[in-house]
Amino acid sequence: MMQSAAPLSRDLVLVGGGHAHALVLRMWGMDPLPGARLTVIDPNPVAPYTGMLPGLVAGHYRREELEIDLVKLARFAGARLVVGAATRIDTEARCITVAGRGEIAYDVASVDVGIHSGMPNLPGFAAHGVAAKPLGPFAQAWDGFVARVAEEAAAPQAAVIGGGIAGIELALAMAHRLQGAGARPEITLIERAAEIAPDAPVARARLLAALRGYGVQVLTGAEVRAISRSGVEMADGTPIPAGFVAGAAGARAHPWLAGSDLPVTEAGFLRVGPDLRVEGHETLFAAGDCAHLSHAPRPKAGVYAVRAAPVLRDNLRAALSGQALRPFHPQRHYLKLISLGRKSALAEKAGIAFAAPLLWRWKDRIDRKFMAKFDPLPEMPEPEAPRIAALNEKTAQEPLCGGCGSKVAPEVLSGMLAAQGGAARPDILTGPGDDAAVLDLGGVRQVLTTDHLRGFTMDHGLMARVAALHALGDIWAMGACPQAALVSITLPRMSEVLQARSMSEIMEQAGDALRAAGAEIIGGHSTMGAELSIGFTVTGLLEGDAMTTAGARPGDVLILTRPIGSGTLLAAEMRGQARGGDIRALWDVLATPQGDAAAILSDARAMTDVTGFGLAGHLWAICRASGCGAVLDPAAIPLFAGAEALAATGLRSTIWAANRRAAPLAGAGEDARAALLHDPQTAGGFLAAVASDVAGDRLRALRAAGHDAAIIGQMEEGAPGVRLQGVAQP
Structure with a gap:
């Protein structure tokens, strides 16, 4: 995927991932419009190709064979994917309301949300x-x-x-x-x-x-x-x-469109003209089954959406750049290929019908040809990587990961922190190395931390929420109550209008996450640069002593509150290799706060959040600070869906090799699970050393609260270090 170096100046928003929009995204990725920021909004990370539904029901297809992966497609198109349901379009303010996300502004928008066949008036x-x-x-x-x-x-x-x-x-x-x-x-x-x-x-x-x-x-x-x-x-x-x-009794318009003040038919479908613009609205388009072609009414059929896609793409570009639009002329008749249960089909067109097994093979070939447009996506040339002195060819060309995968190597950071050790001050109670610094402010203990993330998604709202929760992890890990936050934002080059829109999305989602945790944003700093990054400096208040990485004892049980593998998944998504469903599931977890998990583990003897240095690196920190060893059971460690399969292909996050050098594991092999122990985590779970007699109760409480927690090992006598073997579950 090649991205334009032109500053972003116009917002194009596609509402829905229907057939026409899917094809527009594919064409856009092959020939983007410089300066246009493309956004697609859909409730799901995949869009179904309904032409293969009967074959799916009959058992001829697997579900994934008729799903268009919107995560991969959006990445290919250089678009940001907002996973959420649109509920309203305000054409005066030019914004789209998304459930749970607020408003997404647009300069030009298009709607392709399909239809539904629900029966809301039928009791039961x-x-x-x-x-x-x-x-x-x-x-x-x-x-x-x-x-x-x-x-x-x-x-x-x-x-x-x-x-x-x-x-x-x-x-x-x-x-x-x-x-x-x-x-x-x-x-x-x-x-x-x-x-x-x-x-x-x-x-x-x-x-x-x-x-x-x-x-x-x-x-x-x-x-x-x-x-x-x-x-x-x-x-x-x-x-x-x-x-x-x-x-299956007819096609119905989605209620949020049918009940809107937009021009709709009696049945609730958006009325569009020959250029696919919604009647009376120069900057709003519609296509697919949710649209009614006022100039050439046709039945609801996916073939019209497919035929309309090139015209829609051209007209969206024209509307963004002030060019003339062209009309869409739908065909009068089309061939209906009707599935007959078994691998046989009936063809009907213009008053003629006939059936034969050959027709099913013909239909199957047509359907698979359409789906092949999206998997694999076309290979697009990448910009030639610059040759950089003192870096080998692999390092120079390897894409830099987002999230915690882009952190500085552990040995570099530890050397820098060691050099900062100066004279002790009575008001600074902890030095470099803990999750957050502990300060004594006139008898009040305050913790202070800072964290920022390189963008791993172009959805600014999601990125802001995850970055805020990631920073809060250090506060929660030390047993403090979040208090206040400063925000630091770097936006890619864009116009002032887009700056305002982006900042609004970021501040709304970050503010919501922080307020829910008890903290308020009290200031910050913003700038523009080459790419998106969002960071927070957060303070918290302690009622007693801080929870640190020291204090674990031999025999303590190790509890992990969240799966690992996010670094591998995010690296794969950047390369277009991760499944959209797996990424959606990951995003949902990363956007979930963990304050309740920290409260459940408030009596842990040692605790930290697992972030950039991976599970092994953070467990090593506990071992060093506590002066004892640890044993991990790799089979007991929960993994994010898709992470192990990707790791088995050799895919690694940018910082993985440095993490592995910094935290050696005795008894580790070369398998995917062992590799994931060094995977950098973004907004990772808590790793806690808990007394063995309460570990079972804490685990049950965590799971009851909705956390995918597990007992993954225990502390043991000996020099600091981590080894792998099976561990009996208490």
């Missing part, structure tokens, strides 16, 4: 039914139902409400999947109209034959009264037993 559907769209919740619920049927914990009974093409494909796919699992399925297709397939009448006879072949019961002219735990209740009182009820 919200509690006991599942909408076929969006795909994510549906796929998870369906997989769970199939597993229960396989375990004979549920009867193979399902119902589909809606007898259009989508509902027919689902009913056939469900029957095929359950038959393949060894069950005798009872599938019911329910349609209010007098006949099924109103949008493909020429194919109706063939579709009815396919349904009969799978034993699907078809009810037409049928009204549903309610959904319950046991199934569907019809208007005439007839019960339809079903442990899984799918809603």
